[in-house]
Amino acid sequence: MLVGESMSEYAHSIEVEPNVHLIRGLNKARFPEANSLLIDDEILTLVDAGSDMGQVSRTLKDLGHKMEDIERLILTHFHVDHKHHSEEIHEISGCEVICHPLSDQGVETFAGMAEYYGITNHPVYETWKVMVKGWIPPVYSDYTVTGHYKDMETISCGEVDLIAIHLPGHTLDHTCFGINGVETIFLVDIDLTGFGPWYGNKVSDIRVFQDSIKKVMKLEPKMGISSHLLDPVTDGLSTRLRAFLNTFDEREAKILKNISEGYDTLEKLTRLPTIYPRIPDEVFLVFEEFMVRKHLEILVEDAKIIQDGCHYRTERR
Secondary structure (H helix, E strand, O other), X not given: OOOOOOOOOOOOEEEEEOOEEEEOOHHHHOOOOOOEEEEOOOOOEEEOOOOOHHHHHHHHHHOOOOHHHOOEEEOOOOOHHHHOOHHHHHHHHOOEEEEOHHHHHHHHOHHHHHHHHOOOOOOOHHHHHHHHHHHOHHHHOOOOOOEEOOOOOEEEOOOOEEEEEEOOOXXXXXXXXXXXXXXXXXXXXXXOOOOOOOXXXXXXXXXXXXXXXXXXXXXXXXXXXEOOOOOXXXXXXXXXXXXXXXXXXXXXXXXXXXXXOOOOEHHHHHHOOOOOOOOOOHHHHHHHHHHHHHHHHHHHHOOOOEEEOOEEEOOOO
16 A cells, blocks of 8 residues: 555546646645645656645656655745645655755644744633644644745756745745746645635735735736645636736725624624634634734725724714
């Protein structure tokens, strides 16, 4: 049996560019799974460690490799669904593990990750710890980082070059990768899913996220590879990016409407909910709260609403 072997109802990987293989996460790559990229080149390189280990193992076997052959692991950002198996792969292969310098705190220790999430002193912290442990069993362990990449640095794998494009907002360290230029980009968590942008951490920033999406749009990629979609997006990519960006305005409009209808506190707006279609448990309520609060701060700053203590209103009295 292969390391971490499990089965899915779709092909475990597809070749998206010569020597570049998209390893699909289980459960249609939905959180806590995420896609990875394998670059089968002079330096066998894995980008992100969120895909199930069985998916990774089968892809390696298809290409005549095994887990021990991985020479380099690149992490796009600190989130658990992207660093998940990083330490296990490092221990098996002895590969280098590189990330953006701003990732270190969130990647290396659980305490650092929790601080980046902004949940350390929250009442649901202990519940969150148990939930994350259930999703990602090794998450309490320390993770190894051996080096860093810089914004716009070209990382050569041999015939394939990866271009690190620091595009924060989702998190402060979030980095996408152009593949042999920018016509094909691993968009990571500019993920083009129907949910839309996620910015529920202390180190998330709405305005910065919007700027990052606009930067991608200016690059005019022809293929976008998401961490949470099974297939790359080619047809209508620019339209998908625009719709993803427009989600911020749609959510803002919804918040303004809700305030005008009497949902005039952060707690009321959070419990509707406003951003998540539903809240499965109290931990997700925290992320809803974080995202709604960020919108409220911007709306106050832009003078679209008035704050009076813990209450908000859309018109001056």
